[in-house]
Amino acid sequence: MASSSSLPSSNPFGPGSSFAKISEEEEYDVTSPTDPSFRRSHTTSQSPFSSEAGPDEDEDENNNNTQINRNIFASAYQDSGEGLSSADLSAALSNAGGPGQGMPNNYAMGRRTSVSAESLNPTSSGADSWTPPFHPKTDEQLSRLKKAVSGNFLFSHLDDEHLKTVLDALVEKPIPAKGIKVITQGDAGDYFYIVEEGTFGVFINPSGAAQPGPDGLGTQVGSIGPGGSFGELALMYNAPRAATIVSLDPKSTLWALDRITFRRILMDSAFQRRRMYEAFLEEVPLLSSLKPYERSKIADALDTIKYAAGSTIIREGDPGDSFYLLESGEAEAVKAGTTVKEYSRGGYFGELALLDEKPRAASVIAKTDVKVARLGRDGFKRLLGPVEQIMRRTEYDVDPAGTPTTIEWLCSIYSIDCAMGIFVLIPPGDLHLVDA
């Protein structure tokens, strides 16, 4: 049965919000990863990540990245302090005739819309008379579309039948100018978008909704390029748009998927995966500096693999194509018959071959039955750029004899970042950070 519900005019992610979710969706008692309550409602311990990084932090991250000698990380979604300022964009918007000019139909162009709360249990697709939309495509369109979705992790877990349904339902949306607002923060969600061509800026206004005026879009927190996607959050969580998305190139191409097909077909696996991995990813020390939304994107790209005790997960000398996070069990890195490192839940391995395009530097063996979350090369490069420096730091620095120094060994045992400050060893063996 359908009922209707208007989204509130204030953003539920903003302070003091009293956002009521659409009742049919109550089976999902979750909040969006952009919601300040997201971590509190998903962890028992006090979260160390209680505030979103502001623009300064983003800039710092960016500056750090520029110090890397060879940055292998190219991103379909990347944090960036660069791009147009809000003022530049306002100028671009007025040059383009203002928001709404030259816009394809159905875009949320600054208007507040209400959403009909369809009965949308994604697991019950097929149990009613819903027929997915079918938009015929030329061979040329289909081949471009397939290429655009091939690198998108939300599509990589679909079976052939579901993939076909989604491809049939997608509609091409040419974006003819720079500065076009495809999504406006605070609006209701209508479409999910895949980027085929061009780059789009992600802007967040801390008030929870885009405002009029030169700085109304807020701060640019990232950009999304070919193969990337956006617009899933409002559809997944029945929440207002969490960000404003604006075209940064004179000509771009998007593919739009309607809300119902997204929820019935794409959301199921994405939602499960984000939910399955979110608590684990919050515990991984390597990822602790990432924002919740960045961890959600990593969850989209992970696959879990189980290994029995004694099996070889990585073999020394092999070419590397995957990075691993240890979800459960114990593993060890072995070089020439000697154990050089031990891993437990939250540990990671397999990064060196991907960072430096070198063969595997050690074997990694399961000591007990283990579960690992595997990230392929593409996901590693697209999603782990912000933590590249942490991975490159001291953990594998070795003394001339080839053995880790005592302090490096201790830092790795305690999962502490040695580069953060001065550490003292307090008997009987606790390592303390005394200065940063």
Ligand SMILES: Nc1ncnc2c1ncn2[C@@H]1O[C@@H]2COP(=O)(O)O[C@H]2[C@H]1O
């Ligand atoms: N840091 C971010 N926070 C929130 N949304 C983001 C961020 N980066 C990209 N986005 C995308 O911006 C989209 C705006 O619309 P949605 O809220 O539907 O979904 C959002 C995400 O797909």
